[in-house]
Amino acid sequence: MIVAGVDIGGTNIEVGIVDSDHRVVDRAKASTPTDGPDSVVATIVELIESLRETPAAVGVGVPGVVHHGEVLTVPNLSGWTDQIDLGPTLEDHLGVPVVLGNDVNMGLLGEWIAGVAHDVANVLGVWMGTGIGGALILDGRPFNGSRGAAGEIGHVIVRPGGALCSCGRRGCVEAYAGRRSMAATAAAMVDAGRHTALFSIRDAEGKARLTSKVWARALEESDELAGQLFDMAIETLGIGVASAVNLIDIELVVIGGGLAEKLGQPLADRIEKAAEPWMLRPNPELAWVPAALGDDSGVVGAASLARAMVILT
Numbered sequence: 001m002i003v004a005g006v007d008i009g010g011t012n013i014e015v016g017i018v019d020s021d022h023r024v025v026d027r028a029k030a031s032t033p034t035d036g037p038d039s040v041v042a043t044i045v046e047l048i049e050s051l052r053e054t055p056a057a058v059g060v061g062v063p064g065v066v067h068h069g070e071v072l073t074v075p076n077l078s079g080w081t082d083q084i085d086l087g088p089t090l091e092d093h094l095g096v097p098v099v100l101g102n103d104v105n106m107g108l109l110g111e112w113i114a115g116v117a118h119d120v121a122n123v124l125g126v127w128m129g130t131g132i133g134g135a136l137i138l139d140g141r142p143f144n145g146s147r148g149a150a151g152e153i154g155h156v157i158v159r160p161g162g163a164l165c166s167c168g169r170r171g172c173v174e175a176y177a178g179r180r181s182m183a184a185t186a187a188a189m190v191d192a193g194r195h196t197a198l199f200s201i202r203d204a205e206g207k208a209r210l211t212s213k214v215w216a217r218a219l220e221e222s223d224e225l226a227g228q229l230f231d232m233a234i235e236t237l238g239i240g241v242a243s244a245v246n247l248i249d250i251e252l253v254v255i256g257g258g259l260a261e262k263l264g265q266p267l268a269d270r271i272e273k274a275a276e277p278w279m280l281r282p283n284p285e286l287a288w289v290p291a292a293l294g295d296d297s298g299v300v301g302a303a304s305l306a307r308a309m310v311i312l313t
């Protein structure tokens, strides 16, 4: 059966045809429109129709809270002020069944089905991007919580009254370890007289923002401010993840997102080391690994949900 997965990101929308061995066999991508859901729908339809084969069903990962197929909030997409019925609207345009889920849940699902978390019963996914996303596999199945909002490791509080987070509260992991927050702190430090190569690397790479690639290059060049902000990000992530491990006793932590793709196992090792002092009962079997499917994990996870929907209905 031919199914397609869609990963709506803050920067790009990626779509792929995924075969029954969970391999992406055809793909297309476009910049994420910033003028609202109607343009996002139009872009997804265009991308799907550009693929060589017509899928029997489509799964879509949305960067927001999705519950019972309904998109509740989409905080990280600009222009998404009107609520639309995304699933039915896409079904009308595409003429095939569409299933929705949270983008990080889809990413971890992809890793669980065909990647580094294959067949592991208890997994925490930590996705490092513009924000810090999280997802859970518990007792051998995806765990979404009572309202679809489980796994939000980025909004675990590690410093009460600390740095302002994009969610409006203070002291969340994301306020220290999310790329958007790190960029804002870097800019404020430059205003205060600190030097860093981050912004000149950004310009040299032709990027509009401090992307994962920009951070990776600054770290490689031993930029002092980038190193300090990154140390802080790892330290707070370590505290947050250790608290999650204390609570749910998982056996695998998967680090995903752009930074994991650029930095790989050394990044997972650093987070492990930062978490150790905060663990109640350190588990020697607990493994820390970067996601294996890279950018494809979201597309593969979304497609697998589409496949399951067709089989079950």
Ligand SMILES: [Zn+2]
Residues within 6 Å of the ligand: 154, 155, 165, 166, 167, 168, 169, 172, 174, 175
């Ligand atoms: Zn927050």
